[in-house]
Amino acid sequence: MVKFIPLFALLLVAVDLYVYRGIRIAIQRFSPTWKKSIKWLYWSISLTFILGMLIYYLGLPVKFANSLRIIIASGLTIQYVAKIFIILFLLLDDIIHLLKLAKTKLYAYLHLPNSPRKLSGTSIARSKFLAQTGIVLATVPLAALSWGAINGAYDYRIRRKVIHLPNLPSGFHGLRIGQISDIHTGSFWNKTAVKGGIEMLSAEKCDLMFFTGDLINYRANEVNEYIDIFSKVKAPLGTYSILGNHDYGDYVGWPSMSEKKKNLQEVKQAHQQLGWKLLTNSNHLLTQSNEQLAIIGVENWSRITRFPRYGDLKKAVAGTEEAPVKLLLSHDPTHWRGQILNDFPEIDMMFAGHTHGMQFGVETETIKWSPAQYMYEEWADLYQEGSQYLYVNRGYGFIGFPGRIGIAPEITIFELRKSI
Secondary structure (H helix, E strand, C coil): CHHHHHHHHHHHHHHHHHHHHHHHHHCCCCCHHHHHHHHHHHHHHHHHHHHHHHHHHCCCCCCCHHHHHHHHHHHHHHHHHHHHHHHHHHHHHHHHHHHHHHHHHHHHHCCCCCCCCCCHHHHHHHHHHHHHHHHHHHHHHHHHHHHHHHCHHHCCEEEEEEEEECCCCHHHCCEEEEEECCCCHHHCCCHHHHHHHHHHHHCCCCCEEEEECCCCCCCHHHHHHHHHHHCCCCCCCCEEEECCHHHHCCCCCCCCHHHHHHHHHHHHHHHHHHCCEECCCEEEEEEECCEEEEEEECCCCCCCCCCCCCCCHHHHHCCCCCCCCEEEECCCCHHHHHHHHHHCCCCCEEEECCCHHHHECEECCCCEECHHHHCCCCCCEEEEECCEEEEECCCCCCCCCCCCECCCCEEEEEEEEECC
């Protein structure tokens, strides 16, 4: 991937040259001083982020590498998504111009009479109008993405769900479970805000805590500076965790398999440092008043082929046969429809994450939409088929775009009740 970074940087420069051509058309009536200031500002911002990308990805020695990566990702994403809108209008103008030119050439070649050529001012006016329209429309994603990065990334919301289970032992009636998922510590840039979210969770005084995978983005050392914060995710009956697709190191070009295995082992050790009981195709039986409830944790299992499948649910459920209620932690929600519903009717409820709700969407009392729904049948909130439940947590952190728009980071509080 790294060898393509210089080519990618050249592509971004080419995009900037094309966009700036449109900006020059849009500001042609501005004073020379304003034109010079806009030119300086535009190229200073664009080239600073492109240079930053080259410095980071080519491995030059820099301090605060993770902070630099997040700033670069934010700046590049926000800039170039906005510039797409300008490019669309510039392309429209160029297509119109080419079609008119092709028509003129064709009529001349066929010796056909052509309509009188309009004044060149008409073309200039059209180009200016389209360029200005593209710039105005580009401010919408620019503002939305900027707000999503500055405010949406840490706008933690507590969602509450009451789950009625017919076989729930009386000793567990009213059990309160807290769930967080998809922390992605390598993406954080505001440690104070992260701590604030965990304080919100701790204030709920849950009996039991679940973490449903993706502690890191790529490397185990990303979690090191957050051990002190996430070790506060604890409850009287314990905190249980699983691995997500990012935790295995599958998205890193490791120099050797031993390095990859070492990284995975360090991820598992991080769970231990946090005081979490990591369930890797295994289970734990909770006992209260001589009554049992099974907590089952499976490694990543996805119905989508591009994601790893390490889970072995048959192994994970072994020994839970006598437990009247079985709660499953499985990172990827496609596991529910891909295996649970058909082959494991004894699983009462599955807790998942993974989708992040694509970190973009609209959720109101009447509207629930995200691009995630075109990839996942179950992408956020509570689902039920028959007597089996699935809950898909929207995630605590973020990855890729360092923010969220419309899909807030989530802390979920469940209360289990015995159905009458």
